[in-house]
Amino acid sequence: MKTESARAHIRGLLEQALAAAQAQNKLPPLASTDVTVEYAPPEKADYASNLALRLSRAVRMPPMQVAEVIVAALPESPYLAEVTAAPPGFINFHLDETWLARQVGEVIAQGAAYGNCDVGGSTALQVEFCSANPTGPLTIGSGRNIVLGDTLARVLEAANYAVQREYYVNDVGGQMDIFARTLLARYQQLHGIDAHVPPDGYAGEYMVELAGQIKQESGDALLHVPEDEALQKLHERGLALMLDSIREDCALLGAQFDEWVAQSWLEDEGRVQAAIDTLRERGRVAEREGATWLVSSDLEEDKDNVLVRSNGEPTYFAADIAYHDYKLERGYTSLIDVWGADHHGHVPRVKASLAALGHDPEQLTILLYQLVRVLRGGEEVRMSKRTGDVVTVREVVDEVGVDASRYFLVARSPDTAMSFDLDLAQEQSDENPVYYIQYAHARTASILERAVREGMAPGDADLALLQHPAELTLLRLMIRLPELVEDVALQHTPHRLAFYAQELAALFHAFYRDCRVIDPENAALSQARLQLVQAAKLVFARCLGLMGMSAPDRM
RNA sequence: GCGCCUGUAGCUCAGUGGACAGAGCAUCGGUCUUCGGAACCGAGAGUCGGGGGUUCGAAUCCCUCCAGGCGUACCA
Numbered sequence: 001m002k003t004e005s006a007r008a009h010i011r012g013l014l015e016q017a018l019a020a021a022q023a024q025n026k027l028p029p030l031a032s033t034d035v036t037v038e039y040a041p042p043e044k045a046d047y048a049s050n051l052a053l054r055l056s057r058a059v060r061m062p063p064m065q066v067a068e069v070i071v072a073a074l075p076e077s078p079y080l081a082e083v084t085a086a087p088p089g090f091i092n093f094h095l096d097e098t099w100l101a102r103q104v105g106e107v108i109a110q111g112a113a114y115g116n117c118d119v120g121g122s123t124a125l126q127v128e129f130c131s132a133n134p135t136g137p138l139t140i141g142s143g144r145n146i147v148l149g150d151t152l153a154r155v156l157e158a159a160n161y162a163v164q165r166e167y168y169v170n171d172v173g174g175q176m177d178i179f180a181r182t183l184l185a186r187y188q189q190l191h192g193i194d195a196h197v198p199p200d201g202y203a204g205e206y207m208v209e210l211a212g213q214i215k216q217e218s219g220d221a222l223l224h225v226p227e228d229e230a231l232q233k234l235h236e237r238g239l240a241l242m243l244d245s246i247r248e249d250c251a252l253l254g255a256q257f258d259e260w261v262a263q264s265w266l267e268d269e270g271r272v273q274a275a276i277d278t279l280r281e282r283g284r285v286a287e288r289e290g291a292t293w294l295v296s297s298d299l300e301e302d303k304d305n306v307l308v309r310s311n312g313e314p315t316y317f318a319a320d321i322a323y324h325d326y327k328l329e330r331g332y333t334s335l336i337d338v339w340g341a342d343h344h345g346h347v348p349r350v351k352a353s354l355a356a357l358g359h360d361p362e363q364l365t366i367l368l369y370q371l372v373r374v375l376r377g378g379e380e381v382r383m384s385k386r387t388g389d390v391v392t393v394r395e396v397v398d399e400v401g402v403d404a405s406r407y408f409l410v411a412r413s414p415d416t417a418m419s420f421d422l423d424l425a426q427e428q429s430d431e432n433p434v435y436y437i438q439y440a441h442a443r444t445a446s447i448l449e450r451a452v453r454e455g456m457a458p459g460d461a462d463l464a465l466l467q468h469p470a471e472l473t474l475l476r477l478m479i480r481l482p483e484l485v486e487d488v489a490l491q492h493t494p495h496r497l498a499f500y501a502q503e504l505a506a507l508f509h510a511f512y513r514d515c516r517v518i519d520p521e522n523a524a525l526s527q528a529r530l531q532l533v534q535a536a537k538l539v540f541a542r543c544l545g546l547m548g549m550s551a552p553d554r555m
Numbered sequence: 556g557c558g559c560c561u562g563u564a565g566c567u568c569a570g571u572g573g574a575c576a577g578a579g580c581a582u583c584g585g586u587c588u589u590c591g592g593a594a595c596c597g598a599g600a601g602u603c604g605g606g607g608g609u610u611c612g613a614a615u616c617c618c619u620c621c622a623g624g625c626g627u628a629c630c631a
Contacts, residue, residue: 036571038571038573040574041575044574048573048574050572050573053573053611053612054572056611057611086574087574088573088611089573089611090573090574133631135631173630173631174631175630175631176631178630263631289629290629291629292629302557302558303627305629306628306629307629308629309629310629311629313629315628315629315630315631316630316631320631340625341559341560341624341626342626343626343631344559344560344625344626345559345625345626345627346626347559348558368559370560370561370624371624371625412567412569413568415560416561417561417623417624421567424567424580428593431580431581435593436579436594439591439593439594442591442593443591443594446590446591447590447591450591451590454590487571491571495569496569499568499570499578502578502579503578506578509594509595512590512591512594512595513587513594513596514595516590518590519590554591555591
């Protein structure tokens with residue numbers, strides 16, 4: 001049995017009041033109105049609704065009057081101490097502080113599940129993220145992709161979606177051919193042959209290491225087979241090794257995938273051809289200039305796109321259509337793709353292709369994130385994928401640790417082209433918000449341990465004793481966690497977790513300053529405060545957990 | 556040219572059309588220093604890129620201009 005969040009409860013009250021006011025002819029009949037509740041400025045109230053302001057015009061009444069009618073029609077609620085109409089027409093809700101204090105017990109009762117909500121209703125949802133080409137180690141940009149995708153997946157799980165995490169492997173096509181040719185050149189070089197990396201090849205040092213590993217495994221065998229066969233073998237083995245390394249990089253960042261789907265598999269299964277056939281049956285395909293095109297200019301896409309090249313090879317785009325079709329075929333009713341902004345031009349194409357297959361494009365949400373710059377010593381680090389001159393996930397995690405890596409990569413809105421400051425991230429001081437937040441959690445642990453040492457194990461407490469402003473302010477934010485989870489799940493804004501955690505830590509430190517928890521002179525109050533500290537510890541741990549960060553008891 | 560993202564305090568960034576624009580860092584000045592000082596309090600600091608418009612109300616929506624980033628392949 002889960003209690004409703006305060007915000008959801010107030011929303012319900014307003015809906016009831018609206019219906020009641022209309023039934024009593026205090027308001028004219030209205031078409032269905034969506035009721036929104038937001039956070040009020042702290043000095044005004046806890047929650048507020050602009051319902052009356054929005055209704056004013058439709059009901060032909062001044063906003064304040066509408067607000068008063070609604071306030072009068074509101075049912076009684078144990079959550080609330082007072083509801084008032086405030087100029088120019090807000091409805092302000094003040095929480096009942098006794099109710100609020102009792103929520104400490106609610107948090108503790110829910111334990112590690114505190115923060116969950118049910119906007120998902122068990123919907124089967126897939127998050128596809130990272131999906132970087134297996135032609136090199138993961139860069140910090142992919143790191144942002146992983147952290148956004150995985151954090152979002154964690155939050156969606158908390159919001160009761162049945163979440164599946166997937167990685168799409170682009171293991172065929174021109175990039176992989178170049179990868180294999182580069183590998184061959186490196187392999188030959190290691191055998192003293194004067195070979196050259198192709199001009200468009202992957203010049204990074206990791207290709208030498210990869211070739212070295214293959215040399216160790218198979219000696220010079222690949223020098224004595226036809227080049228086609230050598231390339232085939234190098235493609236296969238190089239891909240496998242690269243994927244192992246990518247899997248490790250993901251694990252370093254605390255992300256794991258449920259499934260890896262390969263483009264080659266889709267092709268082998270005939271799914272790409274089947275998708276093209278379906279499109280053709282639906283009259284969406286045209287042959288022109290020797291190629292096969294998807295006609296999508298009437299589907300919110302500004303131009304047609306090639307499905308099969310004039311050389312008979314299907315494009316990446318054709319495979320991607322089959323892939324998204326396959327996602328929906330497996331029963332995921334909601335799809336999220338996390339893409340770097342350099343792929344944004346691809347969005348209308350994929351959406352149009354879903355429509356062309358007869359699917360609802362709304363089922364697919366594409367979360368775009370802007371590029372990541374890296375600062376070291378205050379200077380921007382130049383990156384080039386072609387020369388292999390990149391900052392990798394592995395370097396960053398080695399340098400600053402997984403917690404700081406995840407924090408900084410998640411703490412910015414995906415729309416912001418962020419800078420990752422390596423020096424700040426490994427700074428172990430008050431300049432670093434990672435430590436600020438984790439320190440607050442460690443402090444809760446330390447207080448609870450000390451209480452046990454002093455023979456004050458937390459037990460039954462009269463929570464109504466929690467009346468100090470610092471206690472109640474902290475609690476007000478704590479009870480917003482389920483509301484935050486709901487917002488992040490619906491709006492795909494994982495960075496808000498970071499801001500929440502920071503604010504919660506600030507309030508906890510303020511509480512710590514103002515309220516002595518362990519006080520033998522006042523055992524009853526101490527017990528109540530210990531409960532509050534225990535509840536706060538749970539909220540910190542949950543919030544950090546949703547961000548994929550650890551919640552250490554000691555630092 | 557066209558499309559997407561961005562432009563908010565010295566810096567890095569929050570800010571679901573609402574109530575006087577916020578935080579962290581930096582700067583300056585303080586606190587207490589017996590539950591962890593990796594803490595707390597205070598101060599200064601903003602024409603929300605410019606200009607129009609919509610609205611009872613705009614950082615937020617629309618138009619336009621300026622600046623930066625990213626796209627605009629029979630690459631992936």
